[in-house]
Amino acid sequence: MSLDTDTPIVEFEHLWVHSKRIPPINTSDQRRTVKTQIHSVSAIYDKWTTKFKKISTPDQRLPTHKKVLINDISGTLLAGQITVLTGASGSGKSLLLRVLAGLLPMSSGEICLRSHDASNSDIYKSIHNTPPTQWRTRIALLAQNPQLLEGRVLENLQMPYRLQAHQHLEFDIDWHIAQLVQLERSAEFLQQEASHLSGGERQLVNTLRLLQLNPQVLLLDEPTAALDIDTSTQLVNLLVNWLRSDAQRTILWVTHDTQDIMPLADRHWHMQAGVLTKMR
Numbered sequence: 001m002s003l004d005t006d007t008p009i010v011e012f013e014h015l016w017v018h019s020k021r022i023p024p025i026n027t028s029d030q031r032r033t034v035k036t037q038i039h040s041v042s043a044i045y046d047k048w049t050t051k052f053k054k055i056s057t058p059d060q061r062l063p064t065h066k067k068v069l070i071n072d073i074s075g076t077l078l079a080g081q082i083t084v085l086t087g088a089s090g091s092g093k094s095l096l097l098r099v100l101a102g103l104l105p106m107s108s109g110e111i112c113l114r115s116h117d118a119s120n121s122d123i124y125k126s127i128h129n130t131p132p133t134q135w136r137t138r139i140a141l142l143a144q145n146p147q148l149l150e151g152r153v154l155e156n157l158q159m160p161y162r163l164q165a166h167q168h169l170e171f172d173i174d175w176h177i178a179q180l181v182q183l184e185r186s187a188e189f190l191q192q193e194a195s196h197l198s199g200g201e202r203q204l205v206n207t208l209r210l211l212q213l214n215p216q217v218l219l220l221d222e223p224t225a226a227l228d229i230d231t232s233t234q235l236v237n238l239l240v241n242w243l244r245s246d247a248q249r250t251i252l253w254v255t256h257d258t259q260d261i262m263p264l265a266d267r268h269w270h271m272q273a274g275v276l277t278k279m280r
């Protein structure tokens with residue numbers, strides 16, 4: 001199916017995420033703690049600790065508050081495009097990816113994913129009306145630190161097919177061998193113990209494990225951050241080829257490494273203190 005490159009694949013609107021309410025400090029508990037400390041010191045310091053007690057027991061209670069982590073942001077990920085997301089540490093980039101992937105609840109807002117109905121017409125499914133397992137098979141998050149299981153690479157790649165969400169899919173070893181050729185590795189790589197792999201090789205396995213499940217949207221959280229230049233280039237090529245091989249796919253790519261990734265970007269977004277700005 002052909003698709004215009006400006007077709008929206010994911011649309012999100014007015015996303016808000018707040019931290020949980022931080023409970024107030026219970027000042028009577030605090031006073032009790034200080035008193036216990038005071039009774040346990042020797043009499044010679046009693047006068048001094050009484051002064052200390054006055055200073056360290058505040059009269060007023062601290063107010064409760066919720067912190068705004070994602071501040072009313074909206075955006076669209078378009079077909080065939082790479083959208084690069086930059087921003088300082090703690091600005092909310094990873095939080096946004098986890099919300100879009102359905103791994104973290106938002107306080108309010110809407111996320112819709114392009115899909116098809118029985119007559120193959122376009123529809124947009126809301127995250128609120130889609131079972132979480134179904135949502136996560138369409139929108140996949142690739143994190144910086146891959147978690148692999150004990151056992152061989154092959155067993156790690158086959159593992160998702162044991163999950164109910166993917167039981168309708170079949171493991172395709174030929175697809176993996178073709179990908180490994182692109183990654184300049186032989187089929188013997190599949191027989192290696194996962195615990196013996198380098199950080200870069202672990203990330204390649206993690207990526208293949210996700211891509212084989214044919215997601216429509218990839219959310220990348222600094223996937224090349226810990227990799228050497230060669231492995232990083234291989235991983236970038238793997239991801240770009242994945243994007244180009246189906247016009248209905250899209251990538252949102254969080255990175256601090258703007259030099260390498262920015263030339264590939266169709267769009268550039270920037271986060272600052274939970275606020276999203278579209279740079280281009």
Ligand SMILES: Nc1ncnc2c1ncn2[C@@H]1O[C@H](COP(=O)(O)OP(=O)(O)OP(=O)(O)O)[C@@H](O)[C@H]1O
Pocket residue numbers: 019020069087088089090091092093094095096
């Ligand atoms: N589950 C959570 N509950 C409350 N606060 C959180 C939660 N997860 C993250 N935060 C806070 O939200 C803010 C944004 O975190 P986030 O991980 O999205 O930053 P980031 O932009 O991805 O940073 P980095 O570039 O360092 O990865 C931080 O202040 C963090 O402490």
